[in-house]
Amino acid sequence: MTFTPLTGVIPPVCTPLTPDGEVDVPSLLRLVDHLVAGGVRGLFVLGSTSEAAFLPDRQRRLVVESVTGHIGGQLPVLAGAIDMTTPRVLDHVASVTAAGADAVVVTAPFYTRTHPAEIARHYRAVAAASPVPVIAYDLPVAVHTKLPADVVLELAADGVVAGLKDSSGDLAAFRQVVTGVRERRGITGFSVLTGSELIVDAALAIGADGTVPGLGNVDPHGYVRLDGLCRAGDWEGARAEQERLCALFGMVSVGDPARMGPNSSAIGAFKAALHLRGVIDCPATAQPQIPLSPDEVEQVGKHLAAAGLL
Template sequence: MTLPTPLTGVVPPVCTPLTPDREVDVPSLLRLVDHLMAGGVHGLFVLGSTSEAAYLTDGQRERVVRAVVGHVGGQLPVLAGAIDMTTPRVLDHVGRVTAAGADAVVATAPFYTRTHPAEIARHYRMLAAASPVPVLAYDIPPAVHTKLAPELVLELAADGVLAGLKDSSGDLGGFRRVVTAARTHPGLTGFTALTGSELVVDAALALGADGAVPGLANVDPHGYVHLYRLCRAGDRERARAEQERLCALFGLVGVGDPARMGGSSSALGAFKAALHLRGVITCPATAEPQIPLSADEVERVGKFLAAGGLL
């Protein structure tokens, strides 16, 4: 389907369920998609950070996109990450995910190599020139060690290179500059500005964001869709209460012991444990070499779900 301009609403970064031997569990993936669609989400983002895209082989990435696009059947836009270290590798992913049916691609700045803003701009211009679908920038400095400057994003947007931004930088002030310019500059009509934060969706929408890409929406899509609707209706008190409930639920990402695992193992393990406990996916395995949650940590995930009214 054609990507709406702008794309609005809740667009979860879809987890990638895996089998015990770490292959893509397509039946669980499709149940997860059904779970998200039943929650009323407005689009799907596959092959992002929450999708464990960095851990998947090229074949697994392509399998995910084809399965989701085929299952959705044009009912919702499907955005696909084309995330890799350098422009030639990202261009290869762009070709694969668009051939598999993605409605838009989402790409970070190059990483591993040290880049200059001019090189980042050239990177996105080359992606846009090669892509048959819109390109959105993904600003995630903790992962790629580069912050996309608002001025660069706006320049590329004005030139028709970028159709939108998924902001996971934590820089709400910088995001606000992009959002404000996108709403006032006549050359930026239709630009999509999405927050990647679970914790400040209400604030981002209040300052003019089009929507949100919260990983926690895998676990509670109804909650984030409800929050989005309350914000759009101007019901600040109920929106704040729902955001605070979701902030409390987000505490589940910290169940993993930092003495034996990284933050991604804890957060992604908790999302998958929650989906397993809710009966959505068959196996809560995360990709290697991430450390699995212990039985006690999974039990704590269940307590967060119960407190949030999800069990």
């Protein structure tokens, strides 16, 4: 399909797993159908919510092949090509594009400490080798580097990156990029997307093109509704819908922090919610994440009920 600038809701798709840790393809395709029915404008596989960091290469390839084969070009499929260094990312780019991805989503290098000049060099090397557009992924909580706004804008002006997925939660820095794209000549077709579920209304108000919400797996209709209210200028309605979604997002904290990390709690909650809603067969998360207890799953159900989803 022809790649056009990204707008609207593009959820980072969870990766359903079987109890023995294999990709549950039938559940994955039901999840894709659930998202499409919710009105999303694209799909992002192999991101953080997809547990890409936990999946071996054969499972990453299977996810992309399964989704692109099922969606058949109806929507753009973005695939994470996320790894520590440029050579490793280039291997993932080759794999996911051969499997049908319409764009690749790439973080800054990590593990080793990096300089902004090295980050820019990384993106230029990836873009030079990629047959599809490259979306920059700002994820400082995981890669321990904040993508500088001036670097993003320079890469955008040079046509190196086609968009930004900002999951930093830093609305002031996000505004810098949005404003810079609007004011700098020569930047066209560049999409600025927020990955922060709790500030979608604010991000759209300052000019974001769309959103990539992990919670959108659970309630795609809600995020599509929120996007529509913002675009219609109904900011009071948008605020009410955003607050409903903020309350629903409380499910990510159901896990006991004394026995599990925040990733286990958040991904476990999303998958438990999808299981309770009948979308996926099993709420298993990848090793070494710790599963939610029955009591914690019950709390997820209460969040769903309060949001009108059960």
